[in-house]
Every structure is written in structure tokens, then in C-alpha cells.
Amino acid sequence: MYGGGNTFEAIRTDSLAQEDPEKLAAFEAKIERGEKIEPTDWMPALYRKQLIRMIEQHAHSEIIGALPEGTWITRAPGFKRKLSLMAKVQDEVGHAQLLYSAAETLGKTREQMIDDLLSGKSKYSNIFNYPAFTWADSCFISWLVDAGAIVNQLANAKGSYGPYCRALERICAEESFHLKYGHHCVIFLATGTDKQRQMFQEAINRWWAPMMHFFGPSDKISAHTEILMKWKVKMGTNDDMRNQFLDMYVPKIWELGFTLPDPNLKKNPTTNKWEYTEPDWEEFKRVINGEGPCNKERIEVRRIAEERGRWVREALKAPQAAYVTPLA
Amino acid sequence: MKEVALKELLYKIADDQLILGHRNSEWTGFGPLLEEDIAFSSMAQDKVGQSYALYQLLNQLGEQEPDTVAFMRNAQQFHNCQLVELPNGEYDFSLIRHFLFDTAEAIRFDLLSQSSYQPLADLAKKIKGELQYHTLHANTLIKKLGSATPESIGRLQNSLDIALPYALGIFEPSPFESSIIAEGFFAGEAELQKQWILKVDALLAQTQLKPISWPTVKAIYGGRNGQHTEHLQPLLDEMSEVFKIDPTAEW
Numbered sequence: 001m002y003g004g005g006n007t008f009e010a011i012r013t014d015s016l017a018q019e020d021p022e023k024l025a026a027f028e029a030k031i032e033r034g035e036k037i038e039p040t041d042w043m044p045a046l047y048r049k050q051l052i053r054m055i056e057q058h059a060h061s062e063i064i065g066a067l068p069e070g071t072w073i074t075r076a077p078g079f080k081r082k083l084s085l086m087a088k089v090q091d092e093v094g095h096a097q098l099l100y101s102a103a104e105t106l107g108k109t110r111e112q113m114i115d116d117l118l119s120g121k122s123k124y125s126n127i128f129n130y131p132a133f134t135w136a137d138s139c140f141i142s143w144l145v146d147a148g149a150i151v152n153q154l155a156n157a158k159g160s161y162g163p164y165c166r167a168l169e170r171i172c173a174e175e176s177f178h179l180k181y182g183h184h185c186v187i188f189l190a191t192g193t194d195k196q197r198q199m200f201q202e203a204i205n206r207w208w209a210p211m212m213h214f215f216g217p218s219d220k221i222s223a224h225t226e227i228l229m230k231w232k233v234k235m236g237t238n239d240d241m242r243n244q245f246l247d248m249y250v251p252k253i254w255e256l257g258f259t260l261p262d263p264n265l266k267k268n269p270t271t272n273k274w275e276y277t278e279p280d281w282e283e284f285k286r287v288i289n290g291e292g293p294c295n296k297e298r299i300e301v302r303r304i305a306e307e308r309g310r311w312v313r314e315a316l317k318a319p320q321a322a323y324v325t326p327l328a
Numbered sequence: 329m330k331e332v333a334l335k336e337l338l339y340k341i342a343d344d345q346l347i348l349g350h351r352n353s354e355w356t357g358f359g360p361l362l363e364e365d366i367a368f369s370s371m372a373q374d375k376v377g378q379s380y381a382l383y384q385l386l387n388q389l390g391e392q393e394p395d396t397v398a399f400m401r402n403a404q405q406f407h408n409c410q411l412v413e414l415p416n417g418e419y420d421f422s423l424i425r426h427f428l429f430d431t432a433e434a435i436r437f438d439l440l441s442q443s444s445y446q447p448l449a450d451l452a453k454k455i456k457g458e459l460q461y462h463t464l465h466a467n468t469l470i471k472k473l474g475s476a477t478p479e480s481i482g483r484l485q486n487s488l489d490i491a492l493p494y495a496l497g498i499f500e501p502s503p504f505e506s507s508i509i510a511e512g513f514f515a516g517e518a519e520l521q522k523q524w525i526l527k528v529d530a531l532l533a534q535t536q537l538k539p540i541s542w543p544t545v546k547a548i549y550g551g552r553n554g555q556h557t558e559h560l561q562p563l564l565d566e567m568s569e570v571f572k573i574d575p576t577a578e579w
């Protein structure tokens with residue numbers, strides 16, 4: 001899921017003045033040449049900080065993202081859907097595991113990251129603060145939210161930090177399976193009974209605004225990210241990513257006979273860009289800052305899971321029980 | 329008669345796999361560590377997949393489609409043992425149940441790989457391989473947590489004491505037991521239980537958990553007969569919630 005490198009606050013570049021100019025120049029030249037930065041390489045403090053923030057947010061988005069879909073595993077209709085959804089959500093948890101490991105190479109432990117998630121210091125993708133009321137909502141997530149994530153992740157996989165790129169390559173391969181699964185589910189709803197079609201139309205109506213928010217605030221109002229683009233931490237602007245997504249998926253949604261709840265949505269034939277009603281960015285900010293319909297529930301679930309599992313983690317650290325990753 | 333006995337055998341095994349697979353999947357997103365979320369999900373996928381394959385065998389014997397059988401029956405029509413339907417509880421209970429049940433399953437499918445009913449013998453050979461990972465996972469964690477801290481040992485002991493009477497319910501004899509054995513479909517529940525006790529005792533001996541005094545454990549039967557705890561029907565209602573919106577629809 002996700003992988004947006006969204007920046008919510010302005011980047012403070014003052015720390016750059018303290019960096020060794022020669023090392024900084026060599027670092028930037030390396031990125032310019034398209035080479036990857038590895039954990040033991042020199043890097044500016046700001047680069048490290050921004051990457052940790054981004055990879056950590058991505059990891060959190062994977063585990064929090066497992067919750068709204070996860071509640072549909074036990075209700076998936078029929079064996080095939082049940083088996084696929086289990087595998088899909090398991091993949092998402094696996095993505096979190098890979099990403100936490102990638103972020104750990106930059107010097108922050110998984111425990112610290114989880115603590116920051118629970119305290120609200122560290123964010124996750126805004127879209128998971130909305131509820132999945134019906135099976136069709138879970139299909140919307142599997143198809144379209146994953147599609148949005150792929151747009152972001154394919155771009156980020158070309159970034160400059162080696163461990164993150166390698167994690168993303170594996171993740172993207174699995175995401176393409178999720179996309180197929182989600183699309184398949186939606187095709188069945190689209191070609192099914194009136195009730196099924198209606199379920200998915202309602203899901204679209206509920207999820208369209210969060211989906212437009214998914215790529216982050218419009219370039220006109222978002223924080224300046226030139227330095228992150230130069231360092232290949234951020235690989236495209238929010239509006240570029242949103243436009244790519246609309247270009248790939250709006251025609252597919254229309255083709256299935258569904259409508260999108262935005263009368264202004266259309267592709268401008270001269271600019272080749274999509275036009276739409278400007279999303280409500282105040283609402284976006286409110287939700288990011290904790291006022292969404294599910295923020296409290298999502299974090300609470302995570303907190304309870306962490307608390308209930310503490311004795312297990314402590315016992316596995318005990319000298320009598322050196323933990324070996326199970327094979328299953 | 330022969331076929332009735334065979335179907336009864338297949339149903340109870342399939343129902344066990346489906347219900348415990350469903351329970352295991354409830355850990356997704358809630359595990360004590362990400363690695364355990366993933367492990368329980370793998371086992372859930374295996375088990376639900378195994379039940380699907382077994383319902384397909386039943387379908388070939390004239391029973392209804394797997395989806396209909398799994399999503400449309402009520403609790404009284406399920407023949408799983410009660411152990412698998414109990415709520416997950418804390419991780420210690422889920423782990424103990426996983427250990428007790430999968431130890432039995434590994435032996436069961438080993439015995440079934442000799443079944444005189446060839447389609448079942450073939451399937452059992454495949455399932456047997458998958459179960460190796462399940463028992464390896466259970467044994468590894470029971471050994472570690474059963475020897476780690478006073479809390480982990482105490483929790484496992486407590487859950488073991490609660491689970492044991494239900495675990496003996498796995499081996500509740502079927503009304504067709506003698507016919508099942510005579511036909512060579514399966515070596516029988518008594519044989520399975522005998523081998524299971526040896527395995528359980530041997531593993532527990534490598535931990536700080538108390539050895540089990542078997543004569544004092546009273547088996548809880550009923551599941552094989554369609555008698556269930558109050559936990560099964562809500563599980564089934566949840567499982568079929570979407571399917572029953574329109575059972576004739578394709579989802």
C-alpha cells in the first residue's frame with residue numbers, strides 16, 4: 001500500500017550549512033549519476049531524516065492498511081476470495097516488515113518507529129482513516145487504493161536509497177497481484193446483480209474524496225520539496241502522481257459503467273491533463289491530524305495488539321529462548 | 329454404508345481445517361509481532377485451502393459445491409471438534425491450540441496417506457508436507473515460550489490446562505469407526521490419539537511445562553455430532569455475511 005513520500009511540513013534546510021561541502025558535493029554527484037546510496041555511505045543529516053520519515057510512514061501505512069481490509073477476511077464470499085484476500089493482506093504485513101528493516105538501516109529501530117506511530121508523532125496514509133463498511137469497500141481498496149500505491153511505489157523504486165529501492169521492487173511485484181485480485185473482484189460486482197453494482201457504486205462515492213487526497217496536497221499549496229527531488233527522495237510531484245492515477249484508472253472505472261462523484265472530472269485534450277474539482281484540503285489536514293472517522297480506532301487497535309503481544313516479545317528475547325524466525 | 333462412513337470422515341476433517349483456518353486468519357493485523365501475523369496467516373491459508381480440497385473430494389462423491397457446503401450450513405451441520413471453534417483468546421491460547429491440533433493433524437494425514445480411498449491418500453500426501461511447517465512452527469515456539477520467562481511459562485500452562493479436555497475431543501469416535509477402519513479408509517481415532525499423546529509428551533518434556541497426567545483429563549465430546557459451543561454459530565454467521573446477501577450471485 002501507499003509509498004507516497006508526502007511531505008506535510010516545510011523542509012528546513014538550515015542543517016545543510018553544517019555539512020562538509022566536499023562530501024555533500026560528492027553525495028549529490030553520485031545521485032546525479034544514478035548510483036544508489038547505501039547504509040554505510042556518507043549522507044547529509046537531512047537526507048537521513050527525510051528518508052526515515054518517508055519509509056517509516058510507508059511501513060506504518062502497510063500495517064494500518066491491513067486493518068480495514070483485514071476485517072473482511074473473515075467475511076469474504078467464497079473460498080477463492082477468502083484465500084486471495086488472506087494472501088493479499090498477509091503480503092501487506094510482509095511489506096511492513098520489509099520496510100521497517102529498510103528504515104532500520106538508517107538507524108531507527110522498529111520499536112522506536114512503532115512507539116512514534118502509537119504516540120501520533122509519525123503518520124501513515126490518510127486513506128486508512130476511513131471505514132470499510134461493505135465488501136465493495138474492501139474491493140475498492142484492493143483495486144484502486146493499491147493502484148494508487150503502485151503509482152507512488154513504482155516512482156519511488158527509482159529513488160536514490162538502495163535498501164528502500166530493493167524493498168520496493170519486491171513490493172511492487174506483489175502489488176501487481178493485489179491489483180489483479182482487486183480488479184477481478186470489481187469486475188464480478190460490475191457484471192453481477194443490481195445489488196452488487198449498487199454496492200460498488202456506493203463504495204466509489206464514499207472513497208473518491210479520500211482517493212483524491214491519497215496523493216497529497218496540490219502542488220500549489222504543498223511544501224517545497226525541490227531538495228528532496230534533487231536527492232531522489234521524492235520522485236514526482238503530488239499532482240503528477242494524481243494525474244497518472246486518473247489517467248490509468250478513470251477510463252477503467254467508466255468502462256465498467258460506474259460514475260465518479262465529480263461533475264468536473266475530465267481530461268483536457270489540449271494539456272492532456274485531468275481536471276477535477278479541487279479536493280477539500282482542509283478536510284485532508286483535519287484527518288491527517290487525527291480528526292478522521294477512524295484515526296482513534298486504528299491506533300487503538302495497534303496499541304492493544306502491541307500491549308497484548310509484549311509478553312511474547314519479551315519472552316523471545318529471554319536468554320533461554322533466542323528467537324529464530326519461524327519458517328511457516 | 330461404506331460411502332456414508334467415508335463422507336463422515338471427510339466432513340469432519342474438512343470442517344476442522346476450515347474453522348481453525350478461519351480462526352488463524354483472525355490474527356492478521358493483531359499478532360504479537362509481525363512475524364507471527366505472517367505465520368498465522370500462512371497456516372490459515374494452508375488450512376482453508378486444505379478444507380477446500382477436501383470439500384472438492386466430497387463434491388466428487390455427490391455432495392454440494394464447496395462454497396455451498398462451507399458457507400450455507402448451520403452449526404449443527406458442522407462436524408468439527410469444539411477445540412477449533414473456541415475464540416482465539418490471547419496468543420498463548422492460540423499457540424497451545426495450534427500445537428495440540430497440528431500435532432494431531434500431522435499424524436492424521438500421515439495415516440491418511442495410506443488410505444484405501446486413493447483420492448484421499450493422494451491429497452493426504454500433499455497436505456502432510458504442508459503440515460510439517462505448522463508443527464515446526466508450533467514446536468519451536470512452545471519450546472521457547474515454554475522455557476523463557478515466568479509469565480510465558482505460566483500463560484502457556486494455563487492455556488494448556490484449559491485446552492486439553494477439548495483437545496481430547498479431536499479423537500471423539502465416529503459412529504462409523506469400525507467400518508472406517510475395516511474399509512482401510514483410516515486407522516481410526518484411537519490409534520491417532522495413542523500416537524498423539526506420545527508426541528505431545530515428548531515435546532512438553534523439552535519445556536518447563538508440567539507433564540500431563542492423562543487419566544485426570546476428561547475429554548469434551550460433541551463436536552463430531554454437531555453439538556457445539558456458543559462460539560461456532562457467530563463464526564459461521566460472520567463467514568457467510570456477504571455470501572448470503574445473494575447466494576446465487578457470483579462474487
Ligand SMILES: [Fe+2]
Pocket residue numbers: 001002062091092095171175
Ligand atoms: Fe503493500
Ligand SMILES: [Fe+2]
Pocket residue numbers: 087088090091
Ligand atoms: Fe503471502
Ligand SMILES: [Fe+2]
Pocket residue numbers: 001092146174175178
Ligand atoms: Fe497491496
